[in-house]
Amino acid sequence: MTNVLSKIKRTAIPAVVAAATSLGVSAPAMAEWSPKKPIELIIMAGAGGGADQIARLLQGLIEKKKLSPRPVIPINKPGGSGAEALRYIQDKEGDDHTILVTLNSFYTTPVIQQGIGVDVSNFTPIGRMAIDNFLLWVNSGRDDITDLDSYVAAVKAAGTGWKVGGTGTGQEDSILTAMMEKEFGYDVTYIPFPGGGTVAKNLVGNHVDSTVNNPAEQNEFFRAGETKPLVQFTAERLPAYPDVPTANELGVNMEYYMQRSINGPPGMSKEAQDWYINLFKTLFDSEEWQTFCTDDGLACDQWLAGDDLGAYHTQQIALHKELIESVGATAITGE
């Protein structure tokens, strides 16, 4: 029965789909495919960072709403700026029970680390959950730094003694750091830590001088008055930070975003892909997810799935290749 239904569905007769929907049959129950064993949700970053928080929230929501007949197990594979996770997914070709939560190192790591032999354009795109933003942060104790100008002056004065904390070479923060180095003509020392949470902690403890963190990673320290944002790298000021100028406002053309998307290994079956698209669409539309986005300064107004997400990936891969070329891969790796 379910087989027949899905065959009809695959020939895409809209009326049948509409009828099924109007009957109130939930989408995941419609599909012929459903997970046969626990689903591995691979996180290409360390515990406590933005990707990790999102993965665990999604896992929790799936369980809470009983959206999957089998449990979802989040697994951190943070090694080598996500290289470990990407290679793991690539090697899981054709597997329907492994999915990946991405950050932008999804695009950059395969370019910078040719040695791992990963091509993400072969991965199976599922859905884009959010767009994340970046701000430049310093410790609140730095009274000499109040805005971008005083920041640049302080960095130039310190030279390579200026330490920028980040999550790893090729990660978003290292790209933004390289972009800033090029723009302002200075050279800093970039120190990688496992996960954005640890980066934030090291800024609070004054072990690094500045960081480029997502709102979610710094927000609690900001609220506690431990750290302060100087600039946001967005098109418009985020509602959560109405007093912090964007780089564009200051006459510096610098915008950068990070996508949070779900992807499967190469060669995932179409049925499984559809099942996951339905699953994550349900999560995307949920009140809990939308609240989380608002609280954490994520943009979650546009849902992209399947081939649309694939096209978006293609465009982003090209953009990142260009970025890496313009700043030079060595500027990012610091070698």
Add this chain to the structure above:
Amino acid sequence: MEEILLHLAGGLTEAMQPLNFMMIVIGCALGLLIGAMPGLGSVNGVAILLPITFLVPPTSAIIFLAAIYYGAMYGGAISSITLGIPGASTAVATVFDGRPLAQAGQADRALTAAAVASFVGGTISVVLFTLFAPPLAAFALKFGPQEEFALMVLAFATFIGLGGDDIPKTVFSILIGLVLAAVGLDIISGQPRLIFGDIDGFLHGINFLVLAIGIYGIGEMLWTLETTQGEVVVHKVQVSVDRMKANFKDIKNYIMTTSLGSVLGYFVGTLPAAGATPASLMSYGLAKTFSKNPDSFGKGNVAGVAAPEAANNAASTGSMLPMITLGIPGSPTTAILLGGMIIWGLRPGPLLFSENPEFVWGLIGSLYIANFMTLVINLAFIPLFVKILTLPFTILAPIIYILCVVGGYAPTQTMHDVWLMLLFGVVGYLLRKLNYPVAPAVLAIVLGPLAERSLRQSLLASHGDMSVFVTRPISAVCIIIALLLVCYPMIQKFTRKGSRAVAAGQG
């Protein structure tokens, strides 16, 4: 102070609510079971049971998960002692002396020591947590990469004395461990290294639990096969009220080690990224270094069971500190708890204490009660646990073998790790036959990645200048203590030899 007591009273009342109390009892019992199953550590336990917590209010939910975490710390010791397979990575150090004690027919003594030490460790650390959470959180922030590295040096120093008098063999063992720890992707550049050509399984590094299960589970089995020559051996086990009394009198023999291990464990636990496994190993190393009778360690010294068990429970409480105050997990399990808190709508961070006091204090209150409950449950079941040992080896061996294979497969779910585990089993057996200490290698593979990361971060920041480790006060203190610890066994050995020589001369 008064305010703290008031909050604590409130927290204890909260934890004694019927629902919360039930959560504690069920959580502890489940945790014990999860901890005792090799390969199924507190991480998996908490991850699997996280969804259940959506049915109850957040405070009850965290109490439940914390109780599981806690129970698992106790539970890990059970399989470490009775079967010789570490139930969880945090209980590896418990095998060192727990297994020899069990083979000598003193499993009940070891299990009692483990339970009591866990209780003491848990209690001391929760008291520290209650009284000094904010200043300790501030202290943890002072720990940058330089301090972390100095602490790792200190940890290695405690293990130089571990291998007994044969220091070259100990150093060799540590180096083997460090090489194994380097397998995988380079932590700074992300390039693959030491992956034996291009074997995918090595890309994620060598899982420490796989090594420990292989060496202790399989290696031990091979060793027993050789020593018994296939004869059927049944361990003698006695359980009686008199023995129980004797076991409790025994406490005075390890109470010092336990207290030391508790404070150390709590402290190491509060540092983000360290966690209970390094804490338990460091505590063991320290206990041995300062023991009057260091040679008896590894051969069945009850203090060698108490030290790591006190430390791992203390560290599990400690690792909740950075989770609550900084929003950074101190261990893999607290990373999952952190995820849970976000789902329940709580924001861990510096403001949680002031914004959600009933949640934080409810959790602290529950830790006191969970500690006591786990002790009671554990002691009650000791007679049952030691019964496992009365099984003849011919029945026990296949069970151990199966548990080892499952335990090797579970963490990453690849056959690669199972083969590796079996290989380490043979290597472990050979090392033992050649009289190489394996504990230092186990320590090195746990601490190696942490030490490497912090060393490279420090040197990046200082542009290669090594003096940063001695110019910063906290790291300088750690380095000096480390140097003293390295010299201590040598001096001890020298003076002992000296006195022996004098005695011989007189005789």
